[in-house]
Amino acid sequence: MRDYRPTSADLLATVADFLGRIGPKLDSGDRYEALVCNHLLGMVRRELEMGPLDDVDEQALARAIRSGQCDDDWDATFATVLARTIERVRRVKPDHLLPEHAR
Amino acid sequence: MPAIPSDPLAALTDAVRRRFGAQARVDNLTQATLGGSNRTLLFDLVEPAGTRRLVSREETFSDKANPFLPPDMQFRIMTTVHRSGIPVPEPVFAYDEQDALGPGFVTAFVSGETLPRRLLADTTNHSRILAQLADALVRLHALDLDDFAFLREIPESGDPVAALAMRLDSIAEPHPALELGLRWLETHRPDAVAPAMVHGDFRNGNFMIGPEGLAALLDWECSFIGDGAADLGWLCTRSWRFGAIDRHAGGFGTRDDLIAAYRAAGGRAITPEEIRWWEVHGLIRWGFYNGLQGLGHVNGRRSPAYAACGRNAALMEYDLLMTLSGTYD
Numbered sequence: 001m002r003d004y005r006p007t008s009a010d011l012l013a014t015v016a017d018f019l020g021r022i023g024p025k026l027d028s029g030d031r032y033e034a035l036v037c038n039h040l041l042g043m044v045r046r047e048l049e050m051g052p053l054d055d056v057d058e059q060a061l062a063r064a065i066r067s068g069q070c071d072d073d074w075d076a077t078f079a080t081v082l083a084r085t086i087e088r089v090r091r092v093k094p095d096h097l098l099p100e101h102a103r
Numbered sequence: 104m105p106a107i108p109s110d111p112l113a114a115l116t117d118a119v120r121r122r123f124g125a126q127a128r129v130d131n132l133t134q135a136t137l138g139g140s141n142r143t144l145l146f147d148l149v150e151p152a153g154t155r156r157l158v159s160r161e162e163t164f165s166d167k168a169n170p171f172l173p174p175d176m177q178f179r180i181m182t183t184v185h186r187s188g189i190p191v192p193e194p195v196f197a198y199d200e201q202d203a204l205g206p207g208f209v210t211a212f213v214s215g216e217t218l219p220r221r222l223l224a225d226t227t228n229h230s231r232i233l234a235q236l237a238d239a240l241v242r243l244h245a246l247d248l249d250d251f252a253f254l255r256e257i258p259e260s261g262d263p264v265a266a267l268a269m270r271l272d273s274i275a276e277p278h279p280a281l282e283l284g285l286r287w288l289e290t291h292r293p294d295a296v297a298p299a300m301v302h303g304d305f306r307n308g309n310f311m312i313g314p315e316g317l318a319a320l321l322d323w324e325c326s327f328i329g330d331g332a333a334d335l336g337w338l339c340t341r342s343w344r345f346g347a348i349d350r351h352a353g354g355f356g357t358r359d360d361l362i363a364a365y366r367a368a369g370g371r372a373i374t375p376e377e378i379r380w381w382e383v384h385g386l387i388r389w390g391f392y393n394g395l396q397g398l399g400h401v402n403g404r405r406s407p408a409y410a411a412c413g414r415n416a417a418l419m420e421y422d423l424l425m426t427l428s429g430t431y432d
Contacts, residue, residue: 036407062277088417
């Protein structure tokens with residue numbers, strides 16, 4: 001047992017349901033923003049489910065790639081970056097992934 | 104950020120009377136809701152001689168990371184391009200320091216459709232639109248660069264890889280996937296070509312399409328002097344195909360169709376490889392723009408859409424990596 005009911009996921013779902021209900025009543029600009037807000041809530045929901053990304057020093061990796069230090073190790077670097085990108089997309093918008101990358 | 108006048112009607116009325124006389128007035132004023140980083144007002148300029156529908160565009164956000172041309176440069180570009188006969192909204196006047204509006208400018212209103220998904224739903228005129236787009240590009244790329252000398256100093260008019268790296272550094276957030284793309288650009292450069300006037304934001308969404316096809320090229324805030332293939336590559340960038348992924352050129356035709364149309368209009372023979380290089384450039388650039396909007400959000404220009412952009416950068420990064428690996432074309 002951690003917190004009282006409802007779960008954090010349920011709290012998010014409650015807000016998402018509410019946005020979904022009021023969206024159609026809004027003018028086009030606000031309706032669009034309500035859809036975007038649901039997208040934002042989805043990101044947080046999936047991050048709660050999957051856990052946050054590992055804490056990696058991406059600054060060092062970015063510098064190494066730019067300077068050409070990874071050129072001789074391109075395929076492995078590419079695989080590392082792709083794996084991390086897939087983890088990001090899984091949280092942001094999983095249906096953007098090819099089937100082989102979706103879990 | 105400039106203050107938004109509480110009464111745009113009074114400010115616009117003052118602005119048009121300064122230029123068109125005391126009898127000029129403003130009618131049917133509306134504000135476009137989805138103006139992005141600009142405020143867009145539509146209005147009728149009413150004069151004794153007649154009424155014209157006009158559009159006011161104002162820059163409402165400026166930041167040191169802002170990669171967009173200042174409105175006075177956009178106005179100068181549009182003035183020269185319009186004079187050449189390339190379809191562009193007729194520039195009417197630019198705001199100056201005596202106006203309560205601006206920085207920004209006013210152009211003629213051009214009616215038509217810009218929404219990509221609506222344009223792609225009706226496939227009957229796609230080949231005509233593609234031919235008109237290619238023709239406009241060939242004419243744009245042939246304009247005399249002396250008329251655009253003020254663009255020579257902007258970073259994008261220099262080395263395109265260095266300029267993009269500089270933009271990426273400006274958002275102060277590491278993006279290894281975008282770096283892989285930059286490194287690929289660096290190591291796969293196409294041969295140098297004679298520089299041309301480049302629209303810079305030539306993509307589905309910036310084309311006003313009317314009953315006769317292309318009515319106006321919009322959004323001249325990313326123009327630069329460089330390789331004309333940049334415009335073809337940005338048009339083909341996967342993010343601008345709106346689901347029509349096999350029709351690379353904005354959904355209007357394939358990459359080869361675009362190359363043929365550009366050639367038929369009198370342009371040089373551009374290779375698919377050159378266009379693909381600029382598509383990789385485009386995916387990095389679009390990822391950067393999304394990161395930039397996310398930065399704008401946390402820096403105070405808050406909105407759900409800008410918040411989403413920051414995280415959505417990962418989607419362009421995925422498309423970029425799939426393109427680099429040859430999985431996507």
